[in-house]
Amino acid sequence: MIVIEKILSKEDVSAFRQQLTNAPWGDGSKTAMGMAASVKNNNQADANDISVRQLANQLLSRIGETPKIVSAALPNKIFPPCFNRFSETQEYGYHVDAAIMRMPDSSEVLRSDMSMTTFLSEPEEYQGGELIISTEFGQQSIKLPAGYAVVYPSSSLHKVTAVTQGQRIAAITWMQSMISDATIRQNLYQLDQTIQALIKEDKTSRTELDNLHNVYHNLIRQFAQL
Structure with a gap:
């Protein structure tokens, strides 16, 4: 579970919120599959609306431009972001994201390895509405500032x-990683973050950094599924 700071600026969030105010919204339960539909009570912006598509594409671009997300997820495919809204009394009970999702307007499918929630409301704007993720260390409660995101395994039971x-x-989206094994993916993330920290410290020789880079990329080459 990895927090991404300021994937969207305050100006970005304001622009997203303004466009979403004028977008058409529908019953979010109609977009859920299987058992998740019975516990989903929210609204979702119409993904076919041109303004909503533009916002989804903008967020997709930010995801691709954010090194920490790329490092954590090593994405191969990304589902176009969906925008949801929870008003008073609305919630989304415990569920697990569908393992296989069909990409919109395509016969292509995606295996959901990582999920990402990007917050567009400030924590003080609403009461409740925490994202609760069940992990091996217990339940984690997440309520981040607007413009921040959290990336977590799609296999986790979670609720709002x-x-x-x-x-x-x-906004929510899902990613299929080039590395299907979660443990290997986590180890690669830790290795990459260590390399980046050493580069910033500027105390490690170029030869040693090259050796670490060599190990990192050869591991990806060994385990990547494309």
Whole structure:
């Protein structure tokens, strides 16, 4: 579970919110599959609306430009972001994301390895609405500033608690990683973050950094599925 700071600036968030205010919204439960549909009570922006598509593409670009997300997920495919809204009393009970998703307007499918929620409402704008993720270390409660995101395994049971006051707006997406094994993917992320930290410290020789880069990329070459 990795927090991404400021994937969207305050100006970006304001622009997204303004466009979403004028976008058409529908019953979010109609976009869920299987058992998730029975516990999903929110609204979702119409993914076929041109303004919503433009926002989704903007966020997709930011994902590709954010090194920490690329390092954490090593994405091969990314589902176009969807925008959801939780008003008072709305919630999304415990569920697991579908393992296989069909890409919009395509016969191509995606295996959901990593999920990402990007917050578009400030925490003080609403009460409740926490993203709760079940992990091996217990339940993790997440409520981040607008423009921040969290990336977590799609295999995790998770929920959004009921909003008791205000409104919670967020974007969600899913990624198929080039590395299907979660443990290997986590180890590669830790290795890459260590390399980046050593580069910033500027105390490690170029030869040693090249050797670490060599190990990192050869591991990706060994385990990547394309």
